[in-house]
Amino acid sequence: MSSLFITGFSxxxxxNLVGRIDPRKYQKIYGLGRTQPAGPFPENFQxxxxxxxxxxxxxxxxxxxxxxxxxxxxxxxxxxxxYFKVNARGTEKLIExxxxxxxxxxxxLSTIAxxxxxxxxxxxxxxxxxxxxxxxSSLLNYAIVRPTIVIxxxxxxxKTFSRLARKPVLFMVGDGETRIQPIYxxxxxxxxxxxxxxxxxxxxxxxxxxxxxxxxEHLLKRIHHLYHGKEPSVVHIPxxxxxxxxxxxxKGFYSALPINAGQLAAFSNDGTIExxxxxxxxxxxxxxxxxxxxxxxxxxxxxxxxxxxxxxCIAFSRYLLxxxxxxxxxDKYCAAHTNDSFLGVSNxxxxxxxxxxxxxxxxxxxKLVDCHTSIFLKSSPVRQKWILILAIMETxxxxxxxxxxxxxxxxxxxxxxxxxxxxxxxxxxxxxxxxFLPLRLVLAIYSILIxxx
Amino acid sequence: MSVNKILIVGSGASGxxxxxxxxxxxxxVVMLDVGHTKxxxxxxxDTFSDLKTNLRDPVSYFLGENFEAxxxxxxxxxxxxxxxxxxxxxxxxxxxxxxxxxxxxxxSFARGGLAEAWTGGVYPLNEKxxxxxxxxxxxxxxxxxxxxxxxxxxxxxxxxARFYPVHENLMQPLRLDEHSQxxxxxxxxxxxxxxxxxxxxMGRARVATLSSDRNGRKGCTYTGRCLWSCPSGALYTPSLxxxxxxxxxxxxxxxxxxxxxxxxxxxxxxxxxxxxxxxGASSCEFSADRFVLAAGTLSSxxxxxxxxxxxxxxxxxxxxxxxxxxxxxxxINLSMIGQKYNPESYxxxxxxxxxxxxxxxxxxxxxxxxxxxxxxxxxxxxxxLDLRTSLRIFRNVRAGLGIVNLNxxxxxxxxxxxxxxxxxxxxxxxxxxxxxxxxxxxxxIKRAVRIVKKSxxxxxxxxPPGMMHVRPMGASVHYAxxxxxxxxxxxxxxxxxxxxxxxxxxxxxxxxSFPSLPAKNLTFALMANAVRVADQAF
Numbered sequence: 001m002s003s004l005f006i007t008g009f010s011x012x013x014x015x016n017l018v019g020r021i022d023p024r025k026y027q028k029i030y031g032l033g034r035t036q037p038a039g040p041f042p043e044n045f046q047x048x049x050x051x052x053x054x055x056x057x058x059x060x061x062x063x064x065x066x067x068x069x070x071x072x073x074x075x076x077x078x079x080x081x082x083y084f085k086v087n088a089r090g091t092e093k094l095i096e097x098x099x100x101x102x103x104x105x106x107x108x109l110s111t112i113a114x115x116x117x118x119x120x121x122x123x124x125x126x127x128x129x130x131x132x133x134x135x136x137s138s139l140l141n142y143a144i145v146r147p148t149i150v151i152x153x154x155x156x157x158x159k160t161f162s163r164l165a166r167k168p169v170l171f172m173v174g175d176g177e178t179r180i181q182p183i184y185x186x187x188x189x190x191x192x193x194x195x196x197x198x199x200x201x202x203x204x205x206x207x208x209x210x211x212x213x214x215x216x217e218h219l220l221k222r223i224h225h226l227y228h229g230k231e232p233s234v235v236h237i238p239x240x241x242x243x244x245x246x247x248x249x250x251k252g253f254y255s256a257l258p259i260n261a262g263q264l265a266a267f268s269n270d271g272t273i274e275x276x277x278x279x280x281x282x283x284x285x286x287x288x289x290x291x292x293x294x295x296x297x298x299x300x301x302x303x304x305x306x307x308x309x310x311x312x313c314i315a316f317s318r319y320l321l322x323x324x325x326x327x328x329x330x331d332k333y334c335a336a337h338t339n340d341s342f343l344g345v346s347n348x349x350x351x352x353x354x355x356x357x358x359x360x361x362x363x364x365x366x367k368l369v370d371c372h373t374s375i376f377l378k379s380s381p382v383r384q385k386w387i388l389i390l391a392i393m394e395t396x397x398x399x400x401x402x403x404x405x406x407x408x409x410x411x412x413x414x415x416x417x418x419x420x421x422x423x424x425x426x427x428x429x430x431x432x433x434x435x436f437l438p439l440r441l442v443l444a445i446y447s448i449l450i451x452x453x
Numbered sequence: 454m455s456v457n458k459i460l461i462v463g464s465g466a467s468g469x470x471x472x473x474x475x476x477x478x479x480x481x482v483v484m485l486d487v488g489h490t491k492x493x494x495x496x497x498x499d500t501f502s503d504l505k506t507n508l509r510d511p512v513s514y515f516l517g518e519n520f521e522a523x524x525x526x527x528x529x530x531x532x533x534x535x536x537x538x539x540x541x542x543x544x545x546x547x548x549x550x551x552x553x554x555x556x557x558x559x560x561s562f563a564r565g566g567l568a569e570a571w572t573g574g575v576y577p578l579n580e581k582x583x584x585x586x587x588x589x590x591x592x593x594x595x596x597x598x599x600x601x602x603x604x605x606x607x608x609x610x611x612x613x614a615r616f617y618p619v620h621e622n623l624m625q626p627l628r629l630d631e632h633s634q635x636x637x638x639x640x641x642x643x644x645x646x647x648x649x650x651x652x653x654x655m656g657r658a659r660v661a662t663l664s665s666d667r668n669g670r671k672g673c674t675y676t677g678r679c680l681w682s683c684p685s686g687a688l689y690t691p692s693l694x695x696x697x698x699x700x701x702x703x704x705x706x707x708x709x710x711x712x713x714x715x716x717x718x719x720x721x722x723x724x725x726x727x728x729x730x731x732x733g734a735s736s737c738e739f740s741a742d743r744f745v746l747a748a749g750t751l752s753s754x755x756x757x758x759x760x761x762x763x764x765x766x767x768x769x770x771x772x773x774x775x776x777x778x779x780x781x782x783x784x785i786n787l788s789m790i791g792q793k794y795n796p797e798s799y800x801x802x803x804x805x806x807x808x809x810x811x812x813x814x815x816x817x818x819x820x821x822x823x824x825x826x827x828x829x830x831x832x833x834x835x836x837x838l839d840l841r842t843s844l845r846i847f848r849n850v851r852a853g854l855g856i857v858n859l860n861x862x863x864x865x866x867x868x869x870x871x872x873x874x875x876x877x878x879x880x881x882x883x884x885x886x887x888x889x890x891x892x893x894x895x896x897x898i899k900r901a902v903r904i905v906k907k908s909x910x911x912x913x914x915x916x917p918p919g920m921m922h923v924r925p926m927g928a929s930v931h932y933a934x935x936x937x938x939x940x941x942x943x944x945x946x947x948x949x950x951x952x953x954x955x956x957x958x959x960x961x962x963x964x965x966s967f968p969s970l971p972a973k974n975l976t977f978a979l980m981a982n983a984v985r986v987a988d989q990a991f
Contacts, residue, residue, distance in 0.1 A: 040547065320841055332512045336520045370839035378834075379527030386840050390830040391523045395515035397506045403829055404502070404794070406849045411791045414849050421842045428839075 003028040004196075005065040005103070007052050007094065008072030010037045012155050013109065016189050017069070018045070021196070030061045032072070052090035055097040062101035067196065069107045070094060073128070076156065077260070080123040087127035092134045099139055105201040106140040107192065108132065112148045112207060116269035121247065122262030132205075141201035145192065148209035148271045151292045152185030158296055165223035170232040173267040174239035176217025180271040181209030184292040191282050200278075207273035212288040216267065219289065226293060229303030239267055299338045309334045315360040316389045319367070321402050325389075329399065332392045348381045350443040355382045355436075371425055372432035457481050459991070460726055460741035462712045462756065464488060465566025466976050467962045467983035468747030469694040470600060474987030476701040483739060484698070485728055487562035488708030489541045491569060491692070494684035501677035501796045501826045514538070515681075515828070524831035536681050542570040546711045546731055549884075550876065551751075556776070556888035558927040560751060564708065565692035567749065567930050568976055572679075572801040573660040573688050574820060575606050575977035579618050582816075582971035587940045587949035588985075590618065596981035596988070598622050604689040604980070605663040605670065611656035612644070616807040616816060617973075626657045627664045627673055630798035632789055632823035632853065637804060639788075639912040646911060651808070653908045658805040658820060661689035661977075677826045679800035688801075710737065714760040715744060721956050723760075743958045743991075747983070750774070750932035750964040754871045755884045757936065757965075761955075762873060762882065770872040771935035771945060773865030774888060775970040779929045780898060781922040782857040782905055783824075783832075784914040789853025796826050806857065808904050817859060817901045818972035824854040835920055855914070857905055861897065863970040865934045888926045898923070931975040933964030950990035951982070962986050 004021070008014045009031035023029060023042035036047045050057025052072050062068070074086035091108070098106060110132050113125035135142050151158050164170070191208055194200070214222075217234065224232040243264050250260060273279060287295070299305050313333040317325040325333070348356065355373070359366040359382050373383045393399035407414075459475055461468050464486040472482050495514065496507055505511050516522045517537035542563045551558070561567040577597045580590040598621030600606075607624045608617075629637070640647065640655040647653045662683075665672040673687040686693060698704045710728040716738075717723045725740040746753035754771050761769050806819035824832070829847060832854070836843035868889035873882040891897070906916050938947045946954050947966040953959040962983040964975060 320844060328512075336523075367839065367841065370841060374837065374839045374843075379525070383526050383834075383840070387526055387830050387834050388520070388523060390833060390840070390844070391516055391520075391828065392512050394829050395505060396511045400502075400505045403844075403848065404796070404851075406791050406793060406851070407845065414791060418846065421838070421845070425838055425842060 001025075001027045002066035003030060003061075003064045004067050004069065005030045005032065005058070005062055006069045006071065007032045008070070008109075009033060010035075011071060012152065013150065013185070013188065014071045016152070016185050017071070017192055018042075020189055020193060025197070028064065030058075030065065032058050032061075052094045053085060055093045059097050059101065062098055062103055065101070065103055067105040067107065067199075067201075068094065068098050068103050069109075069192070069196070071109045073109070073131075075124065078124075083123040083127040084130070087124070088130035088134070091131035095134050095138045095140065104141055105199065106135060106138065106142040107195055107201070108135045108142060108144045109192075110144050110146045110205075112146045112209070112271050112273065113266070113269075114146060115207075116265050118265055118269060120262070120265070121250075121260070122265045123260075124262065125265070136203075142203055143195050143201050144205040145188075145195070146205060146207045146273075147183055147188055148207075148273060149180055149182040150185055150188055151182045151210075151296060153296050155185065161220065161223060162297075165220045165232075166227050168228075168232070170217075170220055170224060170234045172217055172220070172234050172236050173242060173264060174216075175236060176215055176220075176234070178216050178267055178270055179213050180216060180219065181213050181273055182219070182289060182292065183208055183210040184287040184295065187282065187286040190285070191278055194278065194282070204276075206276050206278040208279055208282075209271075209273040210288065210292065211283045211286045213272055214289055222289065223293065223297070226297050226302050226304070229307065239264060299334075305337070306334055309337055312356070312360050312385065313389065315363075315366070316386055317393065317399075319359075319363045319370075320386060320389060321393060321399060323399065323402065325393070325399070326396075328396060329389075329392050332396075333389065336388055336392075350447050351436075351440045352381045354439070354443065355380060356385075368428055368432050368435075371428040372436050375429060376433075376436075458483065458741040459743050459745060460485065460739055461745045461747055462486075462726065463566065463746070463748035463752065463963070464564055464691065464695050464706075465561070465747060465749055465963065466568045466691045467964075467979040468566070468745070469691045469698060470603070470980045471745060471747060471962045471983035471987045472698050472704065473603070473694055474984050475991055476698060476704050478987070478991060479703065480991065481703045481705075482698070482701075483705045483707065483741060484695075485707050485710040485712055485726065485739060486564065487546055487711050487731060488564040488706075489544055489562055490564050491541055491682065492538055494682060497684040499676065499678075499684075501681070504678070504681075522828065524828070524834070526834050538682055539570045542567065548711060548713075548729060548881070550881075551884045551886065552874065553885070553927070554887040555890070556774075556886045556927045557925040558751060558886060558932065559930050560749065562711075565690050565695060569690045569692060571690075571976060572820075572822075573662050574802065574974035575601075575604075575659045575661045576616075576805075576818070576973040577618050577620055577981070578971055578973065578978045579616065582969075582973070585969040586967075587938050593978075593981055593985060594618070594620060596984045597977070599984055600977065600980045603694065604661050605667055606659055606661050606977075607664045608659035609657050612648075612654040613656035613805055613807050615654065616818075617659060623659075624667075625664050627660070627662060627799045627803060628675065629803055630795060630823055630825070631792075632786060632855065633803045633821075635786060635788055636821065636823075636855075636912055636914075643911045647908055651904050651908055651911075652811060652813075653904060654807045654809075655804060655821075656807075658802045659977075660799075660801065660803075662799065662801075663687045663689075673799055675797050675799060677796040677798060677800055680827060707739075712748070712756055714756055714763050715959075717760065717764055717956060723956050723958050743960065744956075745960045745962055746965065747962045750935055751871065751884065751886065753961060753963055753965045754935045755873070757953075757959075758871070758873050759882065768873055768882075769945070770870050772867045772870040773934040773937060774869040774871055774886065774932065775863040775865060775934040775967075776888065776926050777863060777929040777931045777970060777972060777975075778861040778890070778894065778898070778926060779924040780859040780861075780902060781924060782859060782902065782909075782916055783920045783922075784855050784857065784909050784916050785850050786853035786855060786912075786914045788913050790850050792852035794825055794852035798825065800826055802858070806905070806908070808901060808908075810900075815862065815897075816972055817861060817904075818974075819860065819905060820858045820974075822856050822858065824851075824856055836917070837919055853914075857909070859901060859905055860929065860972040860974070861894075861901070862972040863934075864891070865937065865968065866891070871935055886927075890926065931964070931970065933967035933970050933975065936961055936965050937968035938966045939968065951986045952990060960986060960990070 458481045601622035663672045671685040709731040712728045802820040802822040804821040808817040874885045
């Protein structure tokens with residue numbers, strides 16, 4: 001059993017990859033980096049302190065490795081020298097040392113920007129192109145992966161998109177018609193694992209994007225809509241003007257600028273992929289744009305869901321406690337839905353959705369659903385939500401008083417009331433069986449038919 | 454052999470009391486512990502109700518940042534959500550793995566161990582319950598008194614004295630809440646019937662909570678926050694004794710250490726203990742003259758088995774694991790219906806119940822807790838009506854709600870055991886626990902539950918149908934019996950002073966060495982036994 005060597009293991013893509021590699025396939029997994037992050041890591045993971053530009057710092061670890069995964073790169077606001085030092089010359093050194101140490105396979109993470117027609121002042125793309133060139137001219141069996149924009153909660157590019165799109169006015173660089181093909185991080189990792197697990201190093205370049213092409217402007221508009229529930233106003237900033245301004249400013253204020261002139265190339269060059277066998281195989285299982293946005297936009301921030309949750313909270317609170325919830329209670333109720341333990345509620349069956357909807361519309365219907373679920377569907381989403389409301393309201397003012405005091409009726413009235421309530425409960429339970437059971441059956445058959453078609 | 458240095462693994466109830474006794478005798482004591490620490494109490498002067506009003510974010514305090522204390526419908530039912538500020542008690546180190554069959558154990562790696570989250574029940578084992586032990590009640594009696602002096606125990610001599618011997622240093626009982634007062638008053642009225650027909654006796658519980666100020670600790674201030682971690686320190690927890698140990702210059706406490714095994718020589722003398730640092734993956738070795746396992750029955754058994762495996766290559770199985778079966782029986786006191794409940798009172802059990810079988814051969818131990826400041830949503834969802842009606846009922850019966858926690862004894866059987874299973878993935882071995890219940894358990898439970906229900910009815914309480922809950926084995930956290938004390942010298946047993954018959958300088962002062970498990974809460978007997986071992990064998 002041989003070992004695996006990974007550069008850039010602590011970065012956004014690297015940490016996701018390390019978390020999903022099967023450690024049983026390797027004797028050791030070496031991770032090259034400058035500082036050791038907290039982990040967790042597999043049992044056979046070993047941190048190697050060093051830098052790809054200094055081959056002496058890692059040379060001896062390559063001896064037992066059959067495969068190198070090269071993810072390390074200078075990105076973002078690095079200076080031009082840094083880009084070329086790490087992405088071009090660092091890659092060359094790593095390849096040179098890999099060949100000397102007897103490494104056979106080399107998985108190189110590049111970028112779709114390498115194929116941009118116009119890379120003027122785009123030092124990142126230029127340096128990555130030189131890195132690719134070094135891989136292709138080596139004696140190693142290689143696979144080069146050129147991902148498009150990679151979306152994930154921790155991705156720097158996602159944080160930038162999210163920040164831009166949440167503003168009331170959308171400032172769009174250029175005409176916004178540049179086409180992109182974002183890929184979700186988990187889907188990219190699936191592709192990298194496919195290469196590693198099948199040892200597929202046949203000197204190919206794989207361009208990898210998601211299954212959906214979209215313009216920049218549409219993507220930002222969709223994100224804006226998720227946060228605010230409406231279309232944003234868009235202001236277009238002429239690209240040429242911006243480029244000229246940044247080119248001038250770069251000479252004196254390079255490090256102070258949010259982006260550099262070269263990076264603006266992403267707004268004028270399409271970031272879409274050429275079809276290839278790896279993409280064709282993986283595409284059916286990949287997330288489309290809406291799917292990946294659902295993963296990265298917190299539920300408590302999504303306007304459509306927040307409105308529904310707020311309405312639910314108010315209706316349920318009125319039904320159960322006969323009082324309106326405070327803003328604090330509503331916020332807590334919404335926040336609970338971002339928690340993993342409540343995500344099950346996000347995927348209810350058609351019948352569960354129906355019960356949720358009618359329970360929010362009128363207290364009488366809520367009572368009918370309550371009687372039914374108390375016996376037949378104890379763990380149904382609507383009941384989970386009612387329990388959540390009770391849990392929140394019993395622990396905060398002023399609603400906790402309601403739980404702490406008996407109602408004003410005397411003991412005999414209480415017993416008489418209970419008998420009446422019991423009779424009503426049994427009657428409503430019978431009605432609910434007559435109404436809901438056939439409906440449940442119909443909806444179940446309907447959803448099976450829909451799934452088949 | 455001249456013994457100066459003792460190494461103790463674990464800072465739970467028995468570990469700290471053994472340590473304190475050994476320190477007082479002048480030994481150099483080193484204690485290794487994972488030692489997760491508890492958060493500082495919030496607003497210590499506030500009552501339970503004040504907290505809901507005064508805290509900036511009360512929902513996060515009571516339900517947790519991630520709503521982890523919300524008890525979902527359909528979840529395995531307890532009648533309360535576990536307080537988030539006590540979750541540190543059950544958090545496990547990354548390198549601890551466990552698989553089980555028929556057993557759902559709770560383990561603690563907290564500073565002070567499981568008793569950091571206990572309910573303070575302290576019940577001495579009597580002569581009959583010590584029958585299978587290699588010593589008698591009179592051997593234990595002074596140590597019960599000594600532990601009572603250290604931790605502060607409230608109780609009195611009443612009808613339950615026939616089951617709980619009265620030892621030295623008992624403090625005046627705590628102030629009773631109204632519901633408990635009514636239960637005891639009803640018992641007095643119907644005592645004749647309950648004693649003679651049902652063999653059921655009631656009286657004041659023995660609890661490790663101060664009723665008045667003592668040794669720098671405040672007496673109970675009745676803030677109603679017992680379940681949410683006593684803010685005044687009136688409810689005893691072992692971390693208080695650990696702090697006392699730390700005042701000795703001959704004591705060294707080493708936290709963040711997960712002990713994996715010990716190393717022994719060809720004469721089967723232990724030379725050192727190997728522990729992994731929780732912060733990093735580095736291993737450390739600690740040497741001493743004598744070694745004391747006090748990590749709790751499951752963890753101590755794991756360390757023992759791993760040591761044998763590492764030293765000889767032999768994978769052993771330790772049979773005889775015991776635990777108390779517990780049944781929770783909720784009830785409503787009809788005389789309390791419509792009353793306003795008072796949260797400012799002691800929250801754990803103030804009343805206890807002892808039930809003897811007709812032939813007086815079996816004893817069942819029951820703790821009667823009047824429910825007050827536990828979360829209410831887990832209870833409401835268990836009422837078999839719609840939630841709105843359930844909530845209305847709950848508000849009116851809240852002051853009269855209570856729960857009986859009925860405990861059953863256990864005996865050692867080969868079919869209940871602990872062993873190690875290799876984990877191919879990590880290359881380590883994992884603890885495997887298997888528990889098999891006694892053959893006629895259902896019939897025994899049925900008989901005891903019937904007596905409890907009849908007794909409650911006589912006291913004016915009803916048990917709502919369908920709400921009784923049989924807790925899974927492991928839930929009581931009274932584990933014992935894997936390396937039992939005996940007068941013989943057989944392998945995988947311990948001597949009467951809890952010294953291992955396999956390794957001459959190894960001692961077990963936790964439940965590992967108990968040869969039988971009466972129905973009572975175990976912790977008091979564990980602490981007293983640890984003090985006995987320190988006194989007699991060191």
